[in-house]
Amino acid sequence: MSDAQIIARYADKFRAGGGKKINLKEWLTDDKDKPVEKDSGVSLLQEDILKLSDIQEKLYASNRHSVLIVIQAMDAAGKDSVIKHVMSGLNPQGVTVTSFKTPTHQELEHDYLWRHYNALPARGMVGIFNRSHYENVLVTRVHPEYILNENLPEINAVTDIDKSFWEKRFKQINHFEDTLSDNGTLVLKFFLHVSKKEQKKRFLERINDPAKNWKFSMGDLKERDLWKEYRRAYEDMLEHTSTAQAPWFVIPADDKWFTRLVLANIIVSELGKLDLKFPVVPDVQLKQLQEAKKLLTGETDSPAGKTED
Numbered sequence: 001m002s003d004a005q006i007i008a009r010y011a012d013k014f015r016a017g018g019g020k021k022i023n024l025k026e027w028l029t030d031d032k033d034k035p036v037e038k039d040s041g042v043s044l045l046q047e048d049i050l051k052l053s054d055i056q057e058k059l060y061a062s063n064r065h066s067v068l069i070v071i072q073a074m075d076a077a078g079k080d081s082v083i084k085h086v087m088s089g090l091n092p093q094g095v096t097v098t099s100f101k102t103p104t105h106q107e108l109e110h111d112y113l114w115r116h117y118n119a120l121p122a123r124g125m126v127g128i129f130n131r132s133h134y135e136n137v138l139v140t141r142v143h144p145e146y147i148l149n150e151n152l153p154e155i156n157a158v159t160d161i162d163k164s165f166w167e168k169r170f171k172q173i174n175h176f177e178d179t180l181s182d183n184g185t186l187v188l189k190f191f192l193h194v195s196k197k198e199q200k201k202r203f204l205e206r207i208n209d210p211a212k213n214w215k216f217s218m219g220d221l222k223e224r225d226l227w228k229e230y231r232r233a234y235e236d237m238l239e240h241t242s243t244a245q246a247p248w249f250v251i252p253a254d255d256k257w258f259t260r261l262v263l264a265n266i267i268v269s270e271l272g273k274l275d276l277k278f279p280v281v282p283d284v285q286l287k288q289l290q291e292a293k294k295l296l297t298g299e300t301d302s303p304a305g306k307t308e309d
Helices: 002-012 038-064 079-086 133-137 142-152 165-180 196-208 210-216 219-224 226-239 256-272 283-297
Strands: 066-073 096-097 126-130 184-192 248-252
Touching: 002 038, 002 248, 002 256, 038 079, 038 256, 066 079, 079 126, 079 184, 079 256, 126 219, 133 165, 165 184, 165 226, 184 226, 184 256, 196 210, 196 219, 226 248, 248 256
Parallel strands: 066 126, 066 184, 096 126, 184 248
Antiparallel strands: none
């Protein structure tokens, strides 16, 4: 069995769901028994990047599907670098990356999914959500006071936000993604699972490296203090929103090269199930192509160094 086949089989172990209770302490942040060495892994990643480029061309040409890739993680888990490296072979004209920040006043005047609908990829396109609609059951779960900014009916205080509120929101998100899937969008969701120890290391790197200072803020430490609260929010979210049509994958994120390899391999594998092909050209158009070929081959080329009139 080749290294590529080993990774393809191995990667599926990171799929969440199936109605099972999620305990993130049982999920790897770094696999000490990786199936390939780093050098081989870097080469395999390059192969998958080339495959993604080929798939993207067929995706655009067939114009029947779109792809939505959702990436969620704790701070410093490597979301930006994953997007930069894994998507490096894609045509930028066919990709949109949206990073969702704190909702604006205008966005808060609509339902919480409104701004995400507006950023969805068109047919033939790849859309990447760097943070996503899941912030509405993660950050708001840890900071329920943020929900009050949505001015929802019957929610007048934090005490009005109970378990049933979050269960309803999970169902709304599942319905949203089911609708996307039913209409031709492949939804793939990745949680980059970084350890608290590795996050500390990366925070210190940002502080010690002047070129990375801009990536760090004191607010990052405040959120780090809420690590357990975020872990519980992620566990509940993963358990309730990893579906057959829109699965979650929990990817070890302590070792960046391995994170990129596994994530890229899963994307290639899942896109491969769409069985994308270039459109079949009708007979009438084939005749036109042959006529165009005759006309072009019958032209007399200008001598080298001279331009056409």
